[in-house]
Amino acid sequence: MIEITPKDVLVVVDMQYDFLPGGSLAVSGGDEIVPLINTLAKRFTNVVFTQDWHPADHISFASQHPGKNPFETVDLPYGTQVLWPDHCMWNTRGAELSADLDIPHGQLIIRKGYVRTIDSYSGFQEADRETLTGLAGYLNERDVDRLYVVGLATDFCVGWTAIDGAAGGFDVTVIEDATRAIDNAGSLAKAWADMAEAGVERVMSKDILG
Ligand code: VGL
Ligand code: ZN
Numbered sequence: 001m002i003e004i005t006p007k008d009v010l011v012v013v014d015m016q017y018d019f020l021p022g023g024s025l026a027v028s029g030g031d032e033i034v035p036l037i038n039t040l041a042k043r044f045t046n047v048v049f050t051q052d053w054h055p056a057d058h059i060s061f062a063s064q065h066p067g068k069n070p071f072e073t074v075d076l077p078y079g080t081q082v083l084w085p086d087h088c089m090w091n092t093r094g095a096e097l098s099a100d101l102d103i104p105h106g107q108l109i110i111r112k113g114y115v116r117t118i119d120s121y122s123g124f125q126e127a128d129r130e131t132l133t134g135l136a137g138y139l140n141e142r143d144v145d146r147l148y149v150v151g152l153a154t155d156f157c158v159g160w161t162a163i164d165g166a167a168g169g170f171d172v173t174v175i176e177d178a179t180r181a182i183d184n185a186g187s188l189a190k191a192w193a194d195m196a197e198a199g200v201e202r203v204m205s206k207d208i209l210g
Contacts, residue, residue, distance in 0.1 A: 009046040013151030018087040018094035025087040050123040052088035053111035122160035146171040150178035159191035
């Protein structure tokens with residue numbers, strides 16, 4: 001059994017309506033993990049959230065690239081970008097965190113992807129691999145050294161947040177059954193391989209809850 005301490009943080013990634021069933025970029029089964037995340041959160045003193053937060057003309061939207069469809073790619077200055085349906089736009093319901101989350105002691109919501117020209121899957125840094133969100137500074141000031149990552153989607157925002165957390169010197173564990181994936185074109189298998197290579201650990205919720 002894993003013991004959770006005040007040096008640990010639960011990072012709840014992108015539990016927003018657009019990623020839940022009925023949303024514009026719905027992740028299959030995304031709603032199923034809400035009760036489990038609520039149960040896990042009760043074990044943690046420290047909980048933070050990430051929130052995908054895009055302007056309506058964000059560069060990651062297929063709608064901004066004439067002739068392109070969602071899930072196709074374009075080459076941008078920082079690399080290859082997957083194009084998405086419009087999602088998580090400022091001040092829309094789709095961008096709101098699910099009201100079914102019951103985590104009143106959650107401490108911080110870190111928004112990402114708000115620069116029009118840069119996407120950000122990671123809660124730590126944007127896709128240009130330069131622009132930092134401030135999350136590492138926050139966690140270091142709070143004397144946190146281990147991250148447990150849950151939420152949506154395993155193969156994008158969860159995976160990138162985990163990998164960047166490990167690169168930033170944190171011990172990082174993903175709680176697999178408290179995530180769900182998009183799994184487009186092999187992205188889930190690739191994400192698990194990339195996480196393993198980065199030293200990210202992979203556990204199930206029973207390892208924490210018993
Ligand atoms: C995400 C695609 C685009 C995610 C965010 O939360 O995994 N995926 N924006
Ligand atoms: Zn996004």
